[in-house]
Amino acid sequence: MDLRRLRYFVAVAEERSVGKAAERLRMAQPPLSVQIRKLEAELGAPLFRRGTRGMDLTEAGLALLSRASEALALAEEGFEAARAIASGQRGRLSVGYMFVLASAVLPRLVPELRRSLPGVDLDFVELSASTRKTLLLDRAVGVALCMPAIHHPEIQVAQIGTQPLMLAMPARSPLARLSAVPVGKLQGRPLIALPRPEEEPTSSAVSAMLRRHQVVMPIVSRVETVHSALSLVLAGEGFSILPACAKLGAPPGIAFRRFVDIADTIEIAACWRRDSSSPLIRNFLKSAEKVVARL
Amino acid sequence: MDLRRLRYFVAVAEERSVGKAAERLRMAQPPLSVQIRKLEAELGAPLFRRGTRGMDLTEAGLALLSRASEALALAEEGFEAARAIASGQRGRLSVGYMFVLASAVLPRLVPELRRSLPGVDLDFVELSASTRKTLLLDRAVGVALCMPAIHHPEIQVAQIGTQPLMLAMPARSPLARLSAVPVGKLQGRPLIALPRPEEEPTSSAVSAMLRRHQVVMPIVSRVETVHSALSLVLAGEGFSILPACAKLGAPPGIAFRRFVDIADTIEIAACWRRDSSSPLIRNFLKSAEKVVARL
DNA sequence: CATAGGCATACCGAAAACGTATGGGTTGGC
DNA sequence: GCCAACCCATACGTTTTCGGTATGCCTATG
Structure with a gap:
């Protein structure tokens, strides 16, 4: 029941040979042969017919192959997604901005964000003086561009210009x-x-x-x-x-x-909830600083 | 990159607690904690926020969870499919029969097969005297009910009545x-x-x-x-x-x-290619013998 | 008959995982 | 305000598993 075993199995099935698959997997042939046999033993099902010229999938092997490659792809996709989110390349971010900054900052900031964070689902909401703090604390916006900063114990501030x-x-x-x-x-x-x-x-x-x-x-x-x-x-x-x-x-x-x-x-400041600090916000800050520096 | 790790991760994510998950997985808590941290280290992404009352998925963890559970289910499905095929509970079987047997055997054999091999995709083809050997050798039929047996070096015969x-x-x-x-x-x-x-x-x-x-x-x-x-x-x-x-x-x-x-x-005999002998055919024989015995 | 190619087996050293014991931080009750 | 309870993290020794090397067996080929 090991992801590695499945990977080995798929390799052997695709190469139709233990030796070739071992080469592809950068390992020696005997241990790979052992792993395949262990997989077959665990399943109680022969997955290959051993011929004199390589290995050939059985019906059972064929049935496993399709699921196994899908499962591997799905797992890999999950890993990639987690990595992308953790590095702030992916996710959702609602950007609040105060009216003063709309004309000067937004026309440059929006394209810059879309360029540098293509995988992020961005939306922009205008903040009013009366609701900005509430929207931030309620997580309706992930980060707010303010002038000047909001001061609150749960809110973290970074001056960006x-x-x-x-x-x-x-x-x-x-x-x-x-x-x-x-x-x-x-x-x-x-x-x-x-x-x-x-x-x-x-x-x-x-x-x-x-x-x-x-x-x-x-x-x-x-x-x-x-x-x-x-x-x-x-x-x-x-x-x-x-x-x-x-x-x-x-x-x-x-x-x-x-x-x-x-x-x-x-000061122009970015403000966000201390507890929702994330790499995505860090990436946002980089873009925002870059844009504000050129005002 | 281990299926076990993913299984552990899903358990912890679902239980929202290392201790509970360890109990469910019948293992001690510390090694589970270690495995989760190793997974996070491999991914370079924190998957949980450690609170004082258990663990809470991060965005990255959430993204991984959906894929991981799908991948696990898919892998499990693959294992089950392989096992079912290997035990002859699943697959495809084309059953040939000679005209003499149609009236006496088919009305009982077909329901019996559908009952005892519900996962098998069955179809039935009538064999003529002139084509039966060819259809068997060409694998157009997987097994043939003949009276009497076909004799050929590549064909295996079992008398069933x-x-x-x-x-x-x-x-x-x-x-x-x-x-x-x-x-x-x-x-x-x-x-x-x-x-x-x-x-x-x-x-x-x-x-x-x-x-x-x-x-x-x-x-x-x-x-x-x-x-x-x-x-x-x-x-x-x-x-x-x-x-x-x-x-x-x-x-x-x-x-x-x-x-x-x-x-x-x-004699009434079942005949099949020696090289396509399979558990499915073994199961077929059991049903056929049972039906023929009651003629 | 001899050789080559391919998979299986045997054995050993290395790495990984598990269990037990224990530490540290936070919550909640007396 | 302190102590107990809870939960996760760390440390260490033991066991399991894995991978590499050496080698055997079988079959096809010349």
């Missing part, structure tokens, strides 16, 4: 004539902000930066998505402070400018 | 009033004979018997089959000397009588 903060304003605004804006110039100007820090930590980096420079900007609107913020900016409602990558999804008529002497960045 | 010779005549014939007919009474009467001895040895037993009793019967017809012979007898063309079993297929109006003081019999 950073983005400088930039000022978004209407192109016709006088400040847009500067190539870099001094932070002080923002004093008192209306700010279109993203959700409160508790739910959407992106804006906490912004308020920290403003606080550090002792600049106060009255918040005229709080919106859920970058897209809404940009629309309000375009409408002349105020200014917004966003990661540089938001520029890629911005409509024409919006100007993005960096700040003078300010190196504040916000 | 005997039949007394009987006189067939119209029921209105004066001889039919006797319960047993003295051979001498046949002197000079017309005989309806079966084919010449070279091709149809049945009639050689008849002529030998007549010769031995110095009785001469002019042959008025030579016909191919018992059925034709009986039709001519019914038509009043003459007498025929046939094995007792022919009575079972005879139309009404024909009387069969035994002979006085004559124990001449003709």
Whole structure:
């Protein structure tokens, strides 16, 4: 009842000769002969007719051969599948991403993932500020691209890139004539902000930066998505402070400018459940880092 | 790459516990634990997550499990098939029979074979005097029921019964009033004979018997089959000397009588190629003997 | 009759597997 | 908070099995 015996049997049956099969199996002829006879003894059935010129399958041998080769192929397939899954070349992965990153990252990330992980069944889901943590903890998504990271004891974080903060304003605004804006110039100007820090930590980096420079900007609107913020900016409602990558999804008529002497960045992070850490996620990280590095 | 390892793996996966699986496999727990780890090492893939309350399959393990259980089932099926074929419980057998035996033997033999060899794919072919030897040698039939045996160096014969010779005549014939007919009474009467001895040895037993009793019967017809012979007898063309079993297929109006003081019999034999002797044929013989004994 | 080719048998050394004894980590109850 | 129970992992000695070498037997061939 040994997989090796079956392999030997199939070899002998295919070569119709113990000697030839032994050569193919890189072993000596006598032990192979012994194994075949042991198999026959275990089964209580002669599998070969020994002729003077090699071996010939009996009916019983023929019946065994078809099943045995199928079984061997199936076992081999199982081994391969397990190896592929264990090395993260195969499986299923649901990738969550936050809206800010959609325009900048997805168009490059999706083809890159499909290329480097062809055996993986990928799907992509947009995360909202209110559900992202839940979806991750409930395993509805396997890994989430966030900006910045989610903090939670069961969630593991890997930073895969950073983005400088930039000022978004209407192109016709006088400040847009500067190539870099001094932070002080923002004093008192209306700010279109993203959700409160508790739910959407992106804006906490912004308020920290403003606080550090002792600049106060009255918040005229709080919106859920970058897209809404940009629309309000375009409408002349105020200014917004966003990661540089938001520029890629911005409509024409919006100007993005960096700040003078300010190196504040916000991190792009991959987050996943600590207990569902897997080689597949490791492979995902490699691809994501590669894509984000070229932003 | 051992079938045993796969069996162990499936047991552990199903029991979700090394200890339980070891119990099921009638072995100690530590060696089983070792085998599982060896399998994982060979694959380079962790198959289980070790929790504090037993083992839990990983994705890779799940992928292997489905294939492994299929492969095991297939291998087991192959073993069973080989065993069944080797013990003659399974296979294909073409049974040839001579026309004389059709009415008497087939109605009992066919159900008996289907009952005792349910796994065997049987078919039945009628043999003619001219083709029976060829069909057997060409393996078109695996075994042939003949009366009497075929003689040929490559053909093996087993006698499975005997039949007394009987006189067939119209029921209105004066001889039919006797319960047993003295051979001498046949002197000079017309005989309806079966084919010449070279091709149809049945009639050689008849002529030998007549010769031995110095009785001469002019042959008025030579016909191919018992059925034709009986039709001519019914038509009043003459007498025929046939094995007792022919009575079972005879139309009404024909009387069969035994002979006085004559124990001449003709053998019913099974014939098959010496080199295709198999347990299946051995099983066939058992059934055939059983049926013929009750004629 | 001698030789060659192919499978089977015998024996020995090496490797693998099994069992017993034991360790370590976690859970659950007193 | 400690101790017992449970379960898997490790260590080691014994036994089984496997593979290699040497050799025998049979048959076909020249």
